[in-house]
Amino acid sequence: MRRVTRWAKWMAIAVALSGAAFSQAKQDVDLIVSGGIVVTMDGARAILRDGSVAVKGDAIVSVGPRAEVEARYKGAQTIDARGRLVLPGFINGHTHVPMTLFRGLHDDVTLNDWLYKYIFPAEAKNVNEEFVRWGTRLAAAEQIRSGVTTFADMYYFEDAVAEETKAAGMRGVLGETFIDFPAPDNKTNAEMLSYTEKFLKRWQGDALIHAAPAPHSIYTCSKKTIQDAAALARKYHAPLLMHVSEMKKEWEDSEKANGMSPVQYLEKIGVLGPDLVAAHCIFVDEADRKLLAERQVGCVHNPSSNMMIASGVSPVPEMRAAGVAVGLGTDGPAGSNNDLDLMEEIDLAAKLAKITKMDPLALNAKAVVEMATIDGARALHMEKEIGSLEAGKKADLILISLDAPNAVPMYDIYAQIAYSLKGSDVETVMIGGRVVMRERKLLTIDEPAVLEKAREYGKSVKASLGME
């Protein structure tokens, strides 16, 4: 007995020493998000009931049970996540952010009237670089407030969009528009090409900004315009953003002119590939879906927009079944939504699929949360960088409060995110390790100034169109 006791004593001393050594060897990190319900969206879709995330620089160094993470890492700062959900930041896969300044300018009209009677004249009279800057600031504020950390944009003066996105601390895949008529920024295709090449060069290697060419669509761009844009994307290893098969007329015209669907036409002219981000994909048949999957095209579903404009319903369950990466987008906040709240798109994607298929099992809560996170990352070809909480990925994460009547009780975490929680429940937002909103307070944007300026733009846009 005596020897056993002595042995136990030695062991206790050894354990204490090694514990001390271990504790001294804790790695320093910048920040630990501590003690939340961590919804990782990793390959196993692990959910940690009492988890922590350690962050160093702009990346995640560890995700795991709180006790384990906090035994190994010492954070210079801590964010208390107890009683909250911790999720990868939401990914808004398709929008036109400067159009926030046209929010609600003539809804409830046909797309044709909206474009030709209202939006094109409004853009011709109002859109310049300054407009784009303020619109981007407003959109950044709105998106951060509802938990969006990355967005994919298509508009004009995209270099200014990039500067403002970076200033707001957001991650952006930002597409300069190619279109076969004079745009607010570039009047000719040659100017578009030259502007965009400069734009792509400028942002190469940037931690937050991925610059991209964005040929608008097959009905507004010639084959040459699209191919030029694609060649530029490939030269600079940039993504390529495009509206694809959004409108019935687009599909009908393609069948008539090319004898094939828009997707098949894009394949034929060499554009389908693992860099393409195709927004909408409503009119895509089985052969199209197979092709999109084979070519590793990313697709972005925009339920609010498709409903509001009455364009049609994308066959999302079939696309997922075919292996296509399908993300979610708000589309532009004018005429087709009219907000940038991706949590509404999560809810709507599920509900729209269910009613369309007349099947409540058509698309479930987990699937739509995937679309807003890891599948959204896949759709933007950024799944190595973002979309889940895993060591090595960018530290883009959000804390959602569960301290509201709509948040309790909670039986199923994915259902709560999809059907009960709101953008306004998002409490804290981190992008690339930088906290951009803390307890609902924006830290990178002068919100009162942005709201004031937006109201002024409201007046000047009205005046430019002869509205009261």
Next chain:
Amino acid sequence: MRRVTRWAKWMAIAVALSGAAFSQAKQDVDLIVSGGIVVTMDGARAILRDGSVAVKGDAIVSVGPRAEVEARYKGAQTIDARGRLVLPGFINGHTHVPMTLFRGLHDDVTLNDWLYKYIFPAEAKNVNEEFVRWGTRLAAAEQIRSGVTTFADMYYFEDAVAEETKAAGMRGVLGETFIDFPAPDNKTNAEMLSYTEKFLKRWQGDALIHAAPAPHSIYTCSKKTIQDAAALARKYHAPLLMHVSEMKKEWEDSEKANGMSPVQYLEKIGVLGPDLVAAHCIFVDEADRKLLAERQVGCVHNPSSNMMIASGVSPVPEMRAAGVAVGLGTDGPAGSNNDLDLMEEIDLAAKLAKITKMDPLALNAKAVVEMATIDGARALHMEKEIGSLEAGKKADLILISLDAPNAVPMYDIYAQIAYSLKGSDVETVMIGGRVVMRERKLLTIDEPAVLEKAREYGKSVKASLGME
């Protein structure tokens, strides 16, 4: 000239004196909501850009331009509405409030599985009067937070729902359920009748509570059960709440068993009338719609629920065209929504109609705001009491902040309400002259206690069903 000058002088003195007299004669009121953008929803759909609402007791005494109202009335209190929208409170025309405590308990399953595998067992094991009280408190908190001032409910222990609704200061049309199997409260039809008669008697003449019998549906109630409930409603001049033509099977079974649609069957058995509030009305053909309009039945559209359960799409534009009063509802917060945010239903009603009809003009922003206010009041047969801001109506009103990124700029007020503003933008809520939420703080509900209790119920419900 001299006489004219003298005359003018006398007149000026007379005007000054009468002005002073007038100012001294200002009528005392309890409260003035001052200087907001007042969206009255009155017959002319007047919008006052700088308007005020004077309130005395539980009623509105005046609505008009600020200068006029404030020249005539002196408020003991003032609510500053500058820079905010002032609207009639939203009307949630169909829900099951105690089911908040089952929020998110098994979604994404068929209605049949949901009912028989999950909800009926969960109700049998958990629903009692205490459960219903806490569920009602939670639902009141959630509804007030998103601007709902009146709701129509169908559940069990409805007398307890009434007590809690009144305690929260909300207005309710509260239906005790009749169903042909033993319910959590009443085990036989005789007990249902006796309970409900007592319930109706107790609340007669109450300022906030309208008690009602609620035969569940034609597929769960015999002809006699429905007729008994209707007779009781008519005896006490109470409304009658019922699910009508929600499911395809309900319609098919009625055609088979009765040789006619559910609506025609209800006409035949003497139930259609100006006291009936019919939830859903999805499978209603032209003849049905004509009959609903002629009999002045109120209908309630529940877009989230219809999408989530995949029941079908109510022909709302056709119902409105036929002259039917169509309101909006969230339906229950378990399995079919899962929240009680009526602003989402406003947005969704428009978008669902557009995509269903493949017509962006199918249902516009103004129409859906009507459905949430004045038409919601008509659907509940309460249009003389609520639904618009007019002298003589109950002082049920909400202030919506415009101080958020999603709120600016504002080109069209109805579009902003329908498509951009959120439940979380609702700042202050008044019901019957009583402020129940001020600047997002609930004044009639102990919110932390309610959230805590809801979490406890979450645990006990899970345990009762053998869930982890």
